[in-house]
Amino acid sequence: MSRGSIRTLMLGDAQAARVVPPSGFTAQLTLFVSGAMAFLAVFALALSLSAGRLADRWAEELARSATLRINAPADQRAAQTAAALKILTQTPGIAHARALTAEQQTALLTPWFGADLDLDDLPVPQLIEVIEADPGYDAAGLRLRLAAEVPGAVLDDHTRWRRPLVEAAQSLRRLGWFAIALIGGATAAMITLAANAALSANAQVIEVLRLIGARDRYIAQAFVRRFTLRALIGATVGVAFGLGGVMALPEASQEGGFLTGLGFQGLSWLLPLLIPLLGALVAFVATWSAAHRTLKELT
């Protein structure tokens, strides 16, 4: 498709548009489908972007910290803790390491055991928080050294439970994009059906135009322009409603978790504005190919 014909399409050829009679249900169908699909695409986009942000945040926050547990008899705990801290300070790639105080450990357990917890009654290990530098440390090497010098130390770099969480968030993000692709495909299929219906309904018009010397491009243009503009209008309305719906969602909060964070942030609010343009592009391609396929069947 040449730049000239795209320009003609965008600027419009009122005469070309007029040769096709105003169609009935295909016009409403295209408007409705484009609007509904654009509405859904806004939510799919919001889901995908939110899941992406969550995956990035979890991956970043958890990757930078690790926990060292000292499971030692009470009389050896202080010595092993001191030895472990010494090893940690000597290990390249560790920015900071500190042993949690009894109060801090109690605060961590309070949500599960209540406020009147006495740590002396429970065999709670000593916890050491480790903050990773950039680049990070060699976890395997550190484990070997700890095993040799601090027998009660267990290094937990959160990999075990961090990976599934990040993978889940990333899957959710992929699912969002897949949903957008499906919406695009469904839109293309529906508009192709509508265009085919319009082309069939206007078979006699097309025949007359061919017989008086109209080129395929001229005939196709009349249909393509009509369906592209309808898709653009329908999708714009759908996006407006979709954005309204996203804005009506509760704002992100610590208590609400992931669901309250569903939406757009910053410049990502501009991304839904691309949906009407993409919808129009999908309609353009779908109608153009449907028209050319139909016209080639005519002599």
Add this chain to the structure above:
Amino acid sequence: MGLGRAAKESISNAVNFLPDRCNYPGSKAQVTNRIHTEYIKAGHVIELENVGYSYGGGELLSDVSVQLIPGSFHFLTGPSGSGKSTLLKLCYGALTPTTGRVRAFEADMRDLDRDQMAMLRRRIGVVHQDCRFLDHLPLADNIALPLTVSGPDASQEGSDLKELMQWVGLSERAHALPPELSGGERQRAALARAVIMSPDVILADEPTGNVDWEMSQRLLQLLVELNRMGKTILIASHDLALIRAAKSQVPVRVLRISDRRLQLAGADL
């Protein structure tokens, strides 16, 4: 009566084709005859060579050969269902022959791509039996449709439309929709649409089929005038009175389809 700029150019071209038009005194018919003779040297407008056409297992036309000389006037006769409309459709590429070949303006239609076929059809004006208009457009827009689809360059000749509608007597009906027109008005409008691009050849399928005698004579008169302007005319019709009326005004060649083959009709016509 005028035909507008495009048609006038065509007439001018036809007359200019003569070696020296000052040497061609006499009636329009005599001049036309001489134009025919000179055009023969330039080739045929449309030529069917051993054309056969089959449809649904049956052979409609067999071994048809005919050449339309520029500026000639042909009638195509034959009983209903003999293949007159089929032959016309073969002439403007709406049908593809099963055997043989059709040439238009020196080009084999089999070699033309879709755009080239569209361009070729702009040189052939067709009057369909059922006229075939776009019912949602006013009559004036329907008649101007060939100009519209040909792009802005052709559309600039918009002043032709008014003259043309006057010529076919439809000035007052410019804003009427096709379903509101009578049979005669539709036929005249179809003829106007067929000639608005000033085509080299006009093919008409039973152009007087749905009109009374008076209107058929008026339509014939329009076609005769077009022929005198140098247009090649081929009319499919079984109206013998119409053929006789045409023969009294211009040199006419009558072809008859009989038993799937094309024959030159006898002198009884």
